[in-house]
Amino acid sequence: MxxxxxxxxxxxxxxxxxxxxxxxxxxxxxxxxxxxxxxxxxxxxxxxxxxxxxxxxxxxxxxxxxxxxxxxxxxxxxxxxxxxxxxxxxxxxxxxxxxxxxxxxxxxxxxxxxxxxxxxxxxxxxxxxxxxxxxxxxxxxxxxxxxxxYSEDSKSPQLRDEVKYITYQEKWGAKFKVPKSELEQIESGIKKEVSKFKKKLKTIKKRK
Known part of the structure; x- marks a missing residue:
């Protein structure tokens, strides 16, 4: 395990x-x-x-x-x-x-x-x-x-707060930014590109 x-x-x-x-x-x-x-x-x-x-x-x-x-x-x-x-x-x-x-x-x-x-x-x-x-x-x-x-209970583990909600950087109240995983970075990049494409599409439609 x-x-x-x-x-x-x-x-x-x-x-x-x-x-x-x-x-x-x-x-x-x-x-x-x-x-x-x-x-x-x-x-x-x-x-x-x-x-x-x-x-x-x-x-x-x-x-x-x-x-x-x-x-x-x-x-x-x-x-x-x-x-x-x-x-x-x-x-x-x-x-x-x-x-x-x-x-x-x-x-x-x-x-x-x-x-x-x-x-x-x-x-x-x-x-x-x-x-x-x-x-x-x-x-x-x-x-x-x-x-x-030996457990007779099949319940799922309880949800836990995300790290960003329980962690500070250097001092109380200062946000601790967790680096994104490789998959999250790819997803974020795709969302940005889709957003850019939508904006360009709107601009093209307005010109017509």
Whole structure:
């Protein structure tokens, strides 16, 4: 699978087939994701793999009662070991630690897609309840839950804003002009020539 296909093909999946995921495959997905960059290469992420159906039910309830989550045979709970970061970055360490976990979580979703699995990023949940359910220590924060499974959803990827609408050049507000592709340049050239021809045609008609 080409990298472009991975990026464009990944989407949030909320319907899953009733099919088990081998533990070895979960390990391969995490083994790819572990190469995520992090502040100071501190790698402050930890992962809890949840397969138990009753626990998945409770996690879904703690996630604003999003019970579709239970269909996913695996929940990955991404946790933040902030202690690994705060001594190196005493002022902005908390923010960096969350950014690191977010980057790691995103790479998990990409990695899962390369192995033919669907996933969904869950950020809305009761942190304290999840902490209690999974016996997570007080100094460790659950940041993200990722559902994992074989997709039963055939929806198309969501439309994204064009680069020109989200990018500035050198400073805020200055337009970033994206060079046209070769095909776009040809199309633009044809349109200009057609426009010129129409103008000439009008001029000729007026003379008559």
């Amino acid at each position: 080409h990298f472009e296909d991975v990026i464009k093909g990944r989407r949030s999946i909320r319907r899953y087939r009733d099919k088990d995921i081998p533990r070895s495959l979960v390990g391969e997905i995490l083994d790819l994701a572990k190469h995520t960059p992090s502040s100071g290469n501190l790698q402050n992420w930890k992962v809890i793999v949840v397969k138990d159906s009753e626990m998945r039910q409770q996690l879904a309830q703690a996630s604003m009662e999003q019970y579709w989550m239970v269909e996913a045979p695996i929940h990955l709970v991404i946790c933040n070991d902030y202690d690994k970061v705060k001594d190196h970055y005493p002022v902005l360490g908390k923010m960096y630690s969350i950014q690191n976990c977010a980057a790691f979580a995103y790479n998990i979703t990409l990695s899962a897609h390369t192995f033919g699995l669907g996933s969904c990023w869950i950020g809305a949940f009761d942190n304290e309840k999840v902490q209690r359910l999974l016996s997570i220590p007080d100094n460790i924060d659950p940041e993200i839950i990722i559902t994992l499974g």
